[in-house]
Amino acid sequence: MVMTTYRNFHRKIGSIDLDDLYEATVNGELNGINFASKIDEIRTSQDKEEKKKLKGTLPGTTVSGKFQNARKLDQLERYTGFIQIDIDDIGEESAVNITKKMSSNPLIFYAALSPGGDGLKSIMKVDTGPDEHREAFEMVSDYIDKTYDVKVDRGISDITRLMYLTYDPECHYNPEAYTFEIKDKLNVTIGGINNDFNISDQLDNDTHQAILQAYLANRSIGEYKEGKRNTYVHRFASMCNMQEYLEI
Numbered sequence: 001m002v003m004t005t006y007r008n009f010h011r012k013i014g015s016i017d018l019d020d021l022y023e024a025t026v027n028g029e030l031n032g033i034n035f036a037s038k039i040d041e042i043r044t045s046q047d048k049e050e051k052k053k054l055k056g057t058l059p060g061t062t063v064s065g066k067f068q069n070a071r072k073l074d075q076l077e078r079y080t081g082f083i084q085i086d087i088d089d090i091g092e093e094s095a096v097n098i099t100k101k102m103s104s105n106p107l108i109f110y111a112a113l114s115p116g117g118d119g120l121k122s123i124m125k126v127d128t129g130p131d132e133h134r135e136a137f138e139m140v141s142d143y144i145d146k147t148y149d150v151k152v153d154r155g156i157s158d159i160t161r162l163m164y165l166t167y168d169p170e171c172h173y174n175p176e177a178y179t180f181e182i183k184d185k186l187n188v189t190i191g192g193i194n195n196d197f198n199i200s201d202q203l204d205n206d207t208h209q210a211i212l213q214a215y216l217a218n219r220s221i222g223e224y225k226e227g228k229r230n231t232y233v234h235r236f237a238s239m240c241n242m243q244e245y246l247e248i
Contacts, residue, residue, distance in 0.1 A: 001080035003061045004071075005030065006162060012069060016061060018082075018109060018123070018175060021165075025112050028167035030059050039167040043117040055115055060162040063123055064133065071160040079130040081179070083140045084163050085122040086153040088114065095120045098148050103172040105147075107180050112171035115164055127181045133159050139182050 003021070007013045013031060016024070028036025035058055042054045063084040068075040087098065095113055099120050102111040110123040122144070126136040134157050141152040 001082065002066045002078065003063055003080060003082070004065070004067045005059060005061045006071075007033070007059055008057060009060075009162065010070075012067075013059070015066060018173070021061065021110065022171065022173040024165055025110075025167065025171045025173075026169050030165060033059050035059060035165060036167045039115050042115050051116060055164055058115060058164040060164045062160065063163050064159045064161070065130070067160070071162065073130075073160060076130065076159060079133075079159070081125050081127070081129075082109070083124050083126055083137055083180075084156055084161060085124065085140065085144055086114070086119065086156055086163075087122075087144075087148075087150045088116075088119040088153055090119055090150065092118050098150065099168075099170075099172060101148065103174075106174070106178050108172065108174065109177040110171070110173050112166050112168035115166045121163060121166060125177070125179045127179050127183055130159055133157075136182055140180060143180070 002015045002017055004012060005014050005016050016030070020030075024030040028034060028039060038054055038058060042051050045051050045054070062071060063082045064080055065076050066078040066080070068077050087095070090098070092113075095118055099111045099113060102108045102120075102122060107124055108122055109125060110121075112121055114120055124140050124144075126132075126140065128136045137157040138154075141154060144150065144152050
């Protein structure tokens with residue numbers, strides 16, 4: 001999927017896909033624009049206003065869509081289905097740790113340290129269209145919040161939102177990640193999920209939560225049905241492992 005790129009907040013310079021975004025993140029360079037040194041300045045500066053000013057000069061991309069010219073809904077040319085996730089002000093150590101954890105999540109296409117270095121940026125994909133974008137954003141954010149015990153920035157829920165490029169040679173990229181399927185909303189309750197997945201009453205609440213999150217993630221990439229049962233069980237086991245619940 002192609003996304004529009006901007007030299008700064010307003011000036012359009014072209015378009016990129018996820019492969020290009022990954023290369024730009026690893027190298028700190030896009031279309032001859034080297035921004036790695038500027039990222040270093042942002043991360044070492046102790047002045048909040050200076051950080052903000054420097055960040056505003058970084059190139060960026062509209063993760064959720066390709067636009068004709070201006071970043072306006074009436075100029076949306078193509079919706080990508082990608083959802084931008086920002087987690088801010090959690091400290092460098094936590095940002096690095098969560099980025100590493102995301103690398104084992106089959107729903108995460110991209111994860112990298114933020115320009116400031118004390119947060120991270122991530123990308124997931126949904127199966128809905130532009131009209132459902134905000135709802136999809138909320139569902140993805142809730143999933144990330146619960147899975148990684150963080151708080152996603154809810155202020156970036158619009159399709160036109162610009163994601164400033166960042167520099168992270170160790171960033172995560174999985175072009176084969178699964179789509180987070182949310183067309184059919186799930187009616188979930190602890191102890192019983194749509195009558196097709198029951199959790200024993202003997203399990204403690206932490207275990208309930210771990211299995212529940214693994215189940216939700218697994219439901220987003222497929223269903224337990226004839227011909228796909230082994231694949232489903234394997235994915236579910238992987239999701240449980242990611243939730244640090246190692247035995248069922």
